[in-house]
Amino acid sequence: MTHQQRGGRFHEPVADAMRRFSQSVSFDWRLYREDIEGSIAHARMLRKIGILKPEELSAIEKGLRQIEKEIEQGEFHWREDLEDVHMNIEAALTAIVPVGAKLHTGRSRNDQVATDVRLWLKKVVLRQQSTLQEWQRVLLNRAERDIDVLLPGYTHLQRAQPVRLAHHWLAYVEMAARDHDRLQDALKRIDVLPLGSGALAGSMLPLDREFVRRELGFAALSRNSMDAVSDRDFIVEYVAAATLIAVHLSRLAEDLILWSSAEFDFVRVPDAFATGSSLMPQKRNPDAAELARGKVGRVLGNLVSLVTMLKGLPMTYNRDLQEDKERLFDTVDTIDGIFSVMIPMVRDLVIREEACLKAVEDAQLLATDVADWLVTHGVAFRDAHHIVGRLVKVSEEHGCSLRELPLVEWRKVSPIFDERVLEVFKLPDALEKRVMVGAPSRRNVVAAIEEWKGKLSC
Numbered sequence: 001m002t003h004q005q006r007g008g009r010f011h012e013p014v015a016d017a018m019r020r021f022s023q024s025v026s027f028d029w030r031l032y033r034e035d036i037e038g039s040i041a042h043a044r045m046l047r048k049i050g051i052l053k054p055e056e057l058s059a060i061e062k063g064l065r066q067i068e069k070e071i072e073q074g075e076f077h078w079r080e081d082l083e084d085v086h087m088n089i090e091a092a093l094t095a096i097v098p099v100g101a102k103l104h105t106g107r108s109r110n111d112q113v114a115t116d117v118r119l120w121l122k123k124v125v126l127r128q129q130s131t132l133q134e135w136q137r138v139l140l141n142r143a144e145r146d147i148d149v150l151l152p153g154y155t156h157l158q159r160a161q162p163v164r165l166a167h168h169w170l171a172y173v174e175m176a177a178r179d180h181d182r183l184q185d186a187l188k189r190i191d192v193l194p195l196g197s198g199a200l201a202g203s204m205l206p207l208d209r210e211f212v213r214r215e216l217g218f219a220a221l222s223r224n225s226m227d228a229v230s231d232r233d234f235i236v237e238y239v240a241a242a243t244l245i246a247v248h249l250s251r252l253a254e255d256l257i258l259w260s261s262a263e264f265d266f267v268r269v270p271d272a273f274a275t276g277s278s279l280m281p282q283k284r285n286p287d288a289a290e291l292a293r294g295k296v297g298r299v300l301g302n303l304v305s306l307v308t309m310l311k312g313l314p315m316t317y318n319r320d321l322q323e324d325k326e327r328l329f330d331t332v333d334t335i336d337g338i339f340s341v342m343i344p345m346v347r348d349l350v351i352r353e354e355a356c357l358k359a360v361e362d363a364q365l366l367a368t369d370v371a372d373w374l375v376t377h378g379v380a381f382r383d384a385h386h387i388v389g390r391l392v393k394v395s396e397e398h399g400c401s402l403r404e405l406p407l408v409e410w411r412k413v414s415p416i417f418d419e420r421v422l423e424v425f426k427l428p429d430a431l432e433k434r435v436m437v438g439a440p441s442r443r444n445v446v447a448a449i450e451e452w453k454g455k456l457s458c
Contacts, residue, residue, distance in 0.1 A: 014081075024322050025078050027329060028085045032071050034119035035085050036064045038112065038195060041215035043103055045208050051106070056099045063097035064089070086112055106207050108199035110229040110317045115195040117325065119216065121238060122190055124332050125183050131339050132180045132245070136173050137458055138347045143169040143449050147442065150427065151266060151356040152365055157258075161368060162360045162431060165351065167440035168255075170448050175248040182241040189237055193218035194228035200316040201225055230316040232306065232324045239303045239331050246299045249338050253289040256349070260286045266359070268350040273341055288341040295334050302327040360427065363403035367392060369424045369433075370402065377416055387414050 014022075040061055047057040067089055070076040082088045086109050093100035143166035153163040193216060196202065196209035202225045209221050222228035259266035269286045277283035305327050309320055367388050374384035390413050395405045403425040410417040424430060434441045452458075 019081055019083075022083065022319075022322075023080045024084045024325065025080060025082065025088055028113075028325050029071075029078055029088075030329060031085050031113075031116040031120055031325075032089065033068065034116040035089055035112070036068050037119060038115045038216065039064055039089070039103060041212050042107060042195065044215060045212050046102070046105055048208055048211055049206050051205070052099075052102060056102065059097045060093065060100055060103055063093045063100060066096065067092050084109070084113075085116075106198070106203045106205045107195060108197075108229070110199050111194045111197040111225075114197075114229055115193065115216075117328070118190055118192065118194070118218075118234065121235070121328070122187065125187050125190065125238065128242075128245075128332075128335060129180050129183050131336075131343075132176050132183075133456055135339060135343055136176045136452065136456055138343055139169045139173045139176070140449055140452050140456070140458060142166075142346060142349070143173075143445070146351055147445060147449075149351055149353055149356055150360045150431070152359050152362065159359070159362060159365055162365050162427060163440045164431065164442065164445050165356065166445045166449070170445065170452070172248065172252050173452055179241065179245045179248060182244065183238070186234070186237045186241050188219075189234045191219040192222050192228075192234075193220070194222045197222060197225035197228040200229055226316045230313070230318075230321070232310060232321060235324050235328050236303070236306050236310070239299070239306055239328065242331050242335050243296070243299050243303050245335055246296045246338060249342055250293045250296045252346070253292040253342065256289045256345075257286050257293070260289075264359075265352055265355040267352060270345060270348040270350070272348070273345040288345055292338045292342055295338055299331050299334050302331045363401035363425055364392060364395075366424055366427075366430055367402065369430050370421065373421055373424055374414070374416060379414075379416065 043052060043057055043060045043064075046052045047054065052060070067076065076092070078088055079091070082091050090100065090104065093103065146165040146169065149165040150162055151165055151168075152159040153161050153168075193209065193213045195212055195216075196207045213221055256267060256269060258264055260269050269284075269289065273286070273288035275285050275287040277285065306324060309323050313320060370391070371381065371384040371388045374387060375381050379387070391402060391405070391410065394409055394413065395402050398405060398409070403422070407417070407419060407422075410421065432441050432443070435444065438444070
């Protein structure tokens with residue numbers, strides 16, 4: 001930072017090591033649009049209260065738009081000695097429009113940066129909400145295509161009960177809906193204007209904060225100047241929501257990693273999202289899904305870093321807060337990156353229906369249905385559970401499935417059994433009996449797809 005930018009208090013230049021250590025322009029340059037947007041709104045307010053003349057406002061706006069164009073065209077020279085995006089833009093403005101020196105009247109970099117970040121993050125949230133809805137549409141399309149594909153559902157990674165693949169996709173549609181709602185809820189806290197709070201105690205000038213709020217499209221004004229410049233809980237809240245988005249994407253990535261293995265062979269990941277081995281020519285690795293799974297640690301690490309940064313800060317602004325932006329930017333980029341591969345990978349996924357059918361025809365998957373059959377014949381569920389457990393053991397000793405076990409063996413375990421129990425093993429019928437809300441009968445799944453299509457205007 002130059003002598004002039006530091007003010008008249010200092011007589012020695014900033015050490016080179018300090019300049020390099022303290023600069024943030026290498027990453028906060030990304031806020032340039034929001035910084036210019038906020039500066040124009042602030043300048044218009046200064047004109048409204050008589051600080052700027054009409055021609056001065058016009059010159060400042062023209063100068064800021066010129067700088068914006070230079071940045072977008074890659075012609076702007078970012079100076080590390082000017083420390084951050086704010087001082088770089090202000091110095092460039094003053095160089096071409098001397099009256100730009102008036103622009104910082106009534107504001108501090110403390111409320112300026114808080115405003116810029118909130119403006120930027122508002123746009124991110126709205127864009128990522130749109131991405132989440134695109135993700136839901138891809139999952140819904142898969143559910144429609146895969147409506148009659150049956151496969152085992154798992155608990156503890158052990159085959160448990162039969163389900164429709166469409167029901168599996170719809171589970172992630174539900175998760176994405178909650179992710180969307182969390183972002184919407186976070187937006188309430190993001191959409192608050194801190195500009196006018198100054199360094200920490202506002203200004204003696206008659207600033208019209210309501211005018212600036214309307215200019216920038218914020219929903220509300222911050223109510224406490226100290227809080228407005230010193231907290232970053234709105235960033236923490238976004239990153240927490242983003243962490244759950246990453247977790248949900250990671251869970252589906254893990255499903256695909258397992259399902260694409262030879263042991264499952266339920267799906268084939270598109271060639272565009274798989275890689276080979278540098279040594280083993282037969283390998284076909286689901287690297288895109290693995291990377292999506294691995295990125296969760298990065299996002300979670302950002303969340304922990306932010307909370308740790310904030311936990312011991314005294315009021316009000318402290319330079320530690322500069323550390324918020326890299327964690328925020330990295331989180332946004334990471335979530336965008338995961339979606340960029342997960343959306344097309346799932347869209348073009350190949351389902352190996354024969355392997356799914358072979359797995360779901362395992363009669364043991366309907367053991368719970370046998371227990372329910374006993375319940376309908378007056379047996380207490382705990383007793384039924386025990387009886388079916390004994391049947392499973394008997395079938396294993398005979399080297400056959402429950403369905404193949406002779407009826408005489410069934411009756412040895414319980415005289416309640418008769419030939420009607422074998423009706424349980426008609427797989428499509430078994431699924432269609434699951435008709436309560438949220439269960440995977442075809443009727444329910446089709447209804448859920450149609451309901452979501454309506455909500456998402458598919």
